[in-house]
Amino acid sequence: SLVVAASEQSPSSSSQLIISRFQQYLKINTAHPNPNYHEAAEFILSQAKSLSLESQTLDFVKGKPLVLLKWPGKNPHLPSILLNSHTDVVPAEHHKWSHPPFDALIDDGRIYARGSQDMKCVGLQYLEAIRKLKSSGFEPTRTVYLSFVPDEEIGGHDGAEKLAESEIFNREMNVGIVLDEGLASPKENYRVFYGERCPWWLVIKASGAPGHGSKLYDNAALENLLKSIEIVRRFRASQFDMVKAGLKPEGEVVSVNMVFLKAGTPSPTGFVMNLQPSEAEAGFDIRVPPTADPASLERRIAEEWAPVSRNMTFEFKQKASVHDKFGKPILTATDSSNPWLALLEGAVKKANGKLGKPEIFPAATDARYFRERGLPAIGFSPMANTPILLHDHNEYLSKDEYLKGIDMYESIISAYASYVEEETKDGVAREEL
Ligand SMILES: CSCC[C@H](NC(C)=O)C(=O)O
Ligand SMILES: [Zn+2]
Numbered sequence: 001s002l003v004v005a006a007s008e009q010s011p012s013s014s015s016q017l018i019i020s021r022f023q024q025y026l027k028i029n030t031a032h033p034n035p036n037y038h039e040a041a042e043f044i045l046s047q048a049k050s051l052s053l054e055s056q057t058l059d060f061v062k063g064k065p066l067v068l069l070k071w072p073g074k075n076p077h078l079p080s081i082l083l084n085s086h087t088d089v090v091p092a093e094h095h096k097w098s099h100p101p102f103d104a105l106i107d108d109g110r111i112y113a114r115g116s117q118d119m120k121c122v123g124l125q126y127l128e129a130i131r132k133l134k135s136s137g138f139e140p141t142r143t144v145y146l147s148f149v150p151d152e153e154i155g156g157h158d159g160a161e162k163l164a165e166s167e168i169f170n171r172e173m174n175v176g177i178v179l180d181e182g183l184a185s186p187k188e189n190y191r192v193f194y195g196e197r198c199p200w201w202l203v204i205k206a207s208g209a210p211g212h213g214s215k216l217y218d219n220a221a222l223e224n225l226l227k228s229i230e231i232v233r234r235f236r237a238s239q240f241d242m243v244k245a246g247l248k249p250e251g252e253v254v255s256v257n258m259v260f261l262k263a264g265t266p267s268p269t270g271f272v273m274n275l276q277p278s279e280a281e282a283g284f285d286i287r288v289p290p291t292a293d294p295a296s297l298e299r300r301i302a303e304e305w306a307p308v309s310r311n312m313t314f315e316f317k318q319k320a321s322v323h324d325k326f327g328k329p330i331l332t333a334t335d336s337s338n339p340w341l342a343l344l345e346g347a348v349k350k351a352n353g354k355l356g357k358p359e360i361f362p363a364a365t366d367a368r369y370f371r372e373r374g375l376p377a378i379g380f381s382p383m384a385n386t387p388i389l390l391h392d393h394n395e396y397l398s399k400d401e402y403l404k405g406i407d408m409y410e411s412i413i414s415a416y417a418s419y420v421e422e423e424t425k426d427g428v429a430r431e432e433l
């Protein structure tokens with residue numbers, strides 16, 4: 001017969017099926033501002049069904065389904081493992097891509113698509129790893145949950161944030177460790193993240209007297225704003241210099257980049273040229289490492305970047321807290337108090353991969369919502385020897401790296417789901433004595 005049972009398929013044809021499922025997910029256009037969340041949810045639910053995973057769709061916000069899957073463990077009393085991924089992607093400028101961003105075409109072994117790195121790869125790799133573990137007869141000791149969440153790219157408020165504060169998360173799931181996205185690594189080491197910088201989106205505004213474009217006078221709004229911009233730029237250079245000199249990694253300095261400038265008096269032909277405006281503003285995307293002192297940065301902003309003495313005011317459009325409610329930096333422990341990092345390292349090694357030193361993620365991910373609740377969360381996307389193309393044109397991931405990543409998760413999930421804390425073992429041992 002021409003029909004071949006799945007178990008009899010050659011490795012290459014099973015790889016083809018794995019790749020074609022990835023292509024199917026990538027072809028669902030979940031780009032903002034109109035992500036097709038329903039099709040993505042349907043797809044994930046159909047995968048879950050084929051894997052006999054328990055599933056439910058949580059509609060915290062209308063039109064933004066969050067799919068939660070469960071692989072029950074043999075010991076439901078042990079804290080569970082949550083594998084998180086977001087289903088949305090950032091928009092793409094189609095005409096600037098070499099391959100259409102939602103066709104998932106393969107060229108020279110590379111799969112080109114928006115989301116191929118950020119982070120549809122990870123979401124489906126979790127599922128493919130579970131498929132392999134199930135077919136090998138593996139049974140998890142701990143329960144494994146998978147969450148496919150909306151809206152990460154626009155702040156996660158209607159996605160991971162809602163999940164983390166939900167009844168089901170806090171009363172039922174008993175999560176002990178969260179895995180979420182990391183970044184590709186151009187080198188052979190995978191990157192791993194134990195914290196992230198906090199976004200502070202700042203707008204500074206200067207006012208001043210309006211005046212004739214020919215007149216030199218003090219306190220003009222744009223003069224006031226430009227003085228601030230110069231000061232911000234000096235601070236930016238001091239931080240960047242530390243990175244350039246190799247003194248600090250990217251995630252451990254404060255980054256500040258100007259993202260808009262707004263001033264001038266509009267006219268039908270552009271701007272009025274002989275009038276100095278009475279108001280001017282600039283916007284900055286600032287990223288604050290959890291290791292920095294937020295109070296001193298706030299003082300700097302108030303005293304140097306937007307001082308009242310120069311007729312300036314400021315406002316935060318977003319200001320994530322750097323510290324938890326106990327005043328401690330929001331970071332996942334990297335010492336022996338956190339067994340999950342060592343387990344990850346061991347599991348990656350076992351699957352013939354190498355893990356770099358834990359880093360602070362330079363931007364923001366959904367992991368922060370779990371860390372804020374005191375849970376350990378690790379950022380990891382298994383993509384080595386791959387340029388970092390998230391949010392870029394021509395985002396791609398090679399087929400081979402994608403397949404290798406599945407082997408990594410197979411090893412990681414089996415290590416995590418089988419892990420029984422030393423304390424418990426000791427306890428048992430003591431009782432037995
Ligand atoms: C503040 S929510 C926006 C989240 C986005 N995340 C990434 C990874 O680009 C960012 O850091 O800008
Ligand atoms: Zn992402």
Ligand SMILES: [Zn+2]
Nearest residue numbers: 090118153390
């Ligand atoms: Zn992103």
